[in-house]
Amino acid sequence: MPGFLEIIDSFCTKDSEVATSSSFKPEHRQSVLYHLCSPEDVELGNLLVKPNPLLPPSEIAVEYTKEKYGSIPRYYIKGIHDVLMPVAMQDYLLENNPPDGVLELPSDHSPFFSTPDALVEALSSIATSLK
Numbered sequence: 001m002p003g004f005l006e007i008i009d010s011f012c013t014k015d016s017e018v019a020t021s022s023s024f025k026p027e028h029r030q031s032v033l034y035h036l037c038s039p040e041d042v043e044l045g046n047l048l049v050k051p052n053p054l055l056p057p058s059e060i061a062v063e064y065t066k067e068k069y070g071s072i073p074r075y076y077i078k079g080i081h082d083v084l085m086p087v088a089m090q091d092y093l094l095e096n097n098p099p100d101g102v103l104e105l106p107s108d109h110s111p112f113f114s115t116p117d118a119l120v121e122a123l124s125s126i127a128t129s130l131k
Contacts, residue, residue, distance in 0.1 A: 007032065011051055021051035032084050033109045041113035064097075074099040075126045077119070079107040101126070 007028040010019035024032055026046060033049075034042045064070070076099045078090050094102060103122040107115040 009051075010054075019054055021053050023049065023051040034113060035083060036081060036108040036114035037110060038113075041110075045110060045113060073130055075101045075103065077111065077122055078102055078104045079109055079111055080104050081107060082109045084109045101129070 007025055008022045009025055010022045012018060013020050029046055029049065030037075030042050034045050037045065076090075076094060078087065078094075079085075080087055082090070103125065105111050105115050105118045105122060107118065111119040
């Protein structure tokens with residue numbers, strides 16, 4: 001697979017030379033986002049995908065408190081076949097910001113397309129546990 005910067009398009013606002021958003025190039029989306037999806041879902045995903053905003057580090061730095069951030073139950077759904085965010089990266093993020101629970105799906109980065117029934121089951125399980 002090509003390097004990350006080779007598979008994304010960056011976009012700037014008219015007043016800036018610094019990228020303010022990015023998106024995967026159409027020819028790379030299936031291999032990165034939808035590699036376990038049907039051709040129909042790949043087509044739908046390509047129609048729905050929008051550029052992601054890029055924030056400067058000063059706007060990303062957030063202080064998490066038990067009173068605010070910690071007061072909301074958080075669960076993480078891990079896609080074990082995700083190539084955009086491999087399991088090792090997901091595990092690193094989970095170790096550094098542990099949720100209340102982790103559910104694993106045999107999905108790519110887009111479980112709503114690749115494993116929708118398993119995703120619904122996982123979300124239902126989370127909802128039931130919160131009752």
